[in-house]
Amino acid sequence: MIKIGLITSPSSLKINDFSIKGAILGVEKNLKFSPLPRLWSLALATYLRESLPVVKVDIIDGSLIDFQDIIYRIRNEKFDIIGLSPLVINYKETLKIARFAKKCGAKIVLGGHYATALRREILQNRGPGSDDYCVDAVIQYDGEKAFYEYVAGKPSSKINNLVYRENNQIMENPVEILNLDELPAINYDLVNLNDYFVRQDPRFRRAITFVSQRGCLWAEKSKRCFFCSIQDKKLRLRSPEKVFREIKVLIKKYGIKTIHEVGDDFLGSKEWFGEFSDYFSGIKNKPSFKIEVRPSHIDFKTALAFKKMNIKYVTLGAESFSEQILSRFKKGLTPEINKRAVFLLAEAGLFPMPNIILGGPGENAKTLSETDLAIRTISEKISLTGGECGFSILIFRPDPGSLAWQEFLKKETKYKGKDSFSLIKSMKDWNRDFCKADLKKINLARNRMISFIRRKNRDTLANCSDKLF
Ligand code: B12
Numbered sequence: 001m002i003k004i005g006l007i008t009s010p011s012s013l014k015i016n017d018f019s020i021k022g023a024i025l026g027v028e029k030n031l032k033f034s035p036l037p038r039l040w041s042l043a044l045a046t047y048l049r050e051s052l053p054v055v056k057v058d059i060i061d062g063s064l065i066d067f068q069d070i071i072y073r074i075r076n077e078k079f080d081i082i083g084l085s086p087l088v089i090n091y092k093e094t095l096k097i098a099r100f101a102k103k104c105g106a107k108i109v110l111g112g113h114y115a116t117a118l119r120r121e122i123l124q125n126r127g128p129g130s131d132d133y134c135v136d137a138v139i140q141y142d143g144e145k146a147f148y149e150y151v152a153g154k155p156s157s158k159i160n161n162l163v164y165r166e167n168n169q170i171m172e173n174p175v176e177i178l179n180l181d182e183l184p185a186i187n188y189d190l191v192n193l194n195d196y197f198v199r200q201d202p203r204f205r206r207a208i209t210f211v212s213q214r215g216c217l218w219a220e221k222s223k224r225c226f227f228c229s230i231q232d233k234k235l236r237l238r239s240p241e242k243v244f245r246e247i248k249v250l251i252k253k254y255g256i257k258t259i260h261e262v263g264d265d266f267l268g269s270k271e272w273f274g275e276f277s278d279y280f281s282g283i284k285n286k287p288s289f290k291i292e293v294r295p296s297h298i299d300f301k302t303a304l305a306f307k308k309m310n311i312k313y314v315t316l317g318a319e320s321f322s323e324q325i326l327s328r329f330k331k332g333l334t335p336e337i338n339k340r341a342v343f344l345l346a347e348a349g350l351f352p353m354p355n356i357i358l359g360g361p362g363e364n365a366k367t368l369s370e371t372d373l374a375i376r377t378i379s380e381k382i383s384l385t386g387g388e389c390g391f392s393i394l395i396f397r398p399d400p401g402s403l404a405w406q407e408f409l410k411k412e413t414k415y416k417g418k419d420s421f422s423l424i425k426s427m428k429d430w431n432r433d434f435c436k437a438d439l440k441k442i443n444l445a446r447n448r449m450i451s452f453i454r455r456k457n458r459d460t461l462a463n464c465s466d467k468l469f
């Protein structure tokens with residue numbers, strides 16, 4: 001029997017509201033949506049178990065157990081292959097796990113957006129033959145089929161999406177983008193959902209992550225937003241009918257009450273959304289949905305349709321309320337579009353949650369105060385009408401795989417060829433090279449904004465952000 005471990009590493013970053021470190025996570029307490037099951041590991045495990053029943057797959061989630069327990073599990077379980085999905089915030093810890101697992105004799109495969117963006121650097125610095133050999137291969141883009149073929153022992157040269165190192169050369173096989181409707185429905189029995197439920201905020205208990213689409217239309221049609229590190233090439237939609245049937249089963253089987261739909265562009269196709277919402281509008285005991293949308297897609301009709309299908313929490317990629325910064329972000333937004341979206345959703349009785357990024361290219365005292373003023377006006381107006389909203393305020397980071405990262409590398413050549421670097425240092429370098437307001441001022445502005453939001457909304461849930469772990 002082949003033993004597989006799919007491990008999400010914890011991050012050493014701790015929730016720390018008012019420091020620059022805190023701004024990396026964008027976390028303010030209170031509205032605690034997480035922990036939630038990790039879909040990357042569930043998707044790979046589901047596909048593996050359907051295609052190769054003889055494998056034993058363990059999903060280990062660093063948001064449920066700590067680093068030492070993960071090490072203990074690796075030592076005891078003696079996995080043959082370990083899959084890891086690093087993010088920019090936990091790459092260092094991911095490498096520690098990879099090194100330990102390598103010593104225990106496992107093969108190590110990395111995948112996901114971070115690994116896809118830095119696949120060559122990772123294999124150069126950590127692949128076979130390197131001084132820090134702890135990674136055998138990277139699987140870029142969709143992982144289900146490639147990981148199964150790797151586990152099943154197919155020759156490396158024949159596995160689409162596989163990137164590996166052979167005779168000191170990095171080999172990249174052709175990329176294959178999968179048809180989402182041909183993938184099996186996620187099998188949530190592969191984790192113990194109760195481990196998540198008992199740790200969730202009672203207001204959002206029995207919540208799961210769910211994926212009904214991948215990618216984004218904006219990234220497909222124009223260039224991606226300046227800061228976005230998502231590697232998907234286009235928007236792919238699953239059949240609304242299939243999704244509806246799956247969700248009905250989940251409600252019945254696990255008593256699911258909240259669905260975190262993780263698609264990045266939920267309204268990317270209005271036809272798809274129309275069909276999707278028709279299925280849900282008619283049924284009783286609907287779960288509540290949390291979704292992520294572009295503010296430019298919100299109009300009166302969609303706000304009402306959201307209400308009808310029990311979508312309550314809407315993360316809005318607003319990013320800024322400064323015209324100048326928004327144009328540099330290349331997202332096709334204006335401050336007016338952003339404000340309109342927040343108000344329309346709040347008026348419809350929903351909970352809009354605009355994401356804001358401070359410290360984008362050209363950020364200065366004037367652009368900061370434009371965003372500050374807009375946040376104050378919005379919070380004030382919404383609290384006066386008894387509505388609710390919450391902001392997540394981050395400080396800009398150039399993430400590998402983004403257009404920002406490409407611009408950053410042109411100025412900061414010391415990051416070229418690296419797969420691991422200090423996040424705080426990269427934020428400081430970015431700030432020096434690209435902003436007119438320094439990082440301390442930006443963080444102070446962020447803290448002022450958060451304090452205001454909290455004061456204004458102390459009687460509602462609005463004093464919090466959605467990014468919790
Ligand atoms: C849902 C989500 C969250 C949820 C996580 C809830 C949960 N428990 O899963 C919340 C809101 C909590 C969250 C928080 C954060 N997130 Co987030 N999140 C996402 C989101 C929208 C969807 C991820 C998902 O589940 N997709 C569905 C699955 C099926 O797809 P997938 O993950 O891509 O996996 C497939 C392939 O990539 C591949 N694959 C992935 N991993 C692996 C591993 C192996 C071994 C293999 C073979 C293949 C493989 O195979 C999978 C199946 O095809 C992505 C954006 C995106 N579109 O992916 C951002 C994203 C992953 N998040 C991101 C970030 C930065 C964060 C935060 C740090 C926020 C911040 N402040 O910046 C925090 C960190 C949280 C943490 N500690 O993990 C970035 C990562 C960037 C990077 N390069 O590291 C992304 C890409 C968004 C972005 N802005 O660019 N996030």
Ligand code: SF4
Binds near residue numbers: 219225229264317331
């Ligand atoms: S930030 Fe959102 S809208 Fe922009 S390219 Fe990325 S997924 Fe698409």
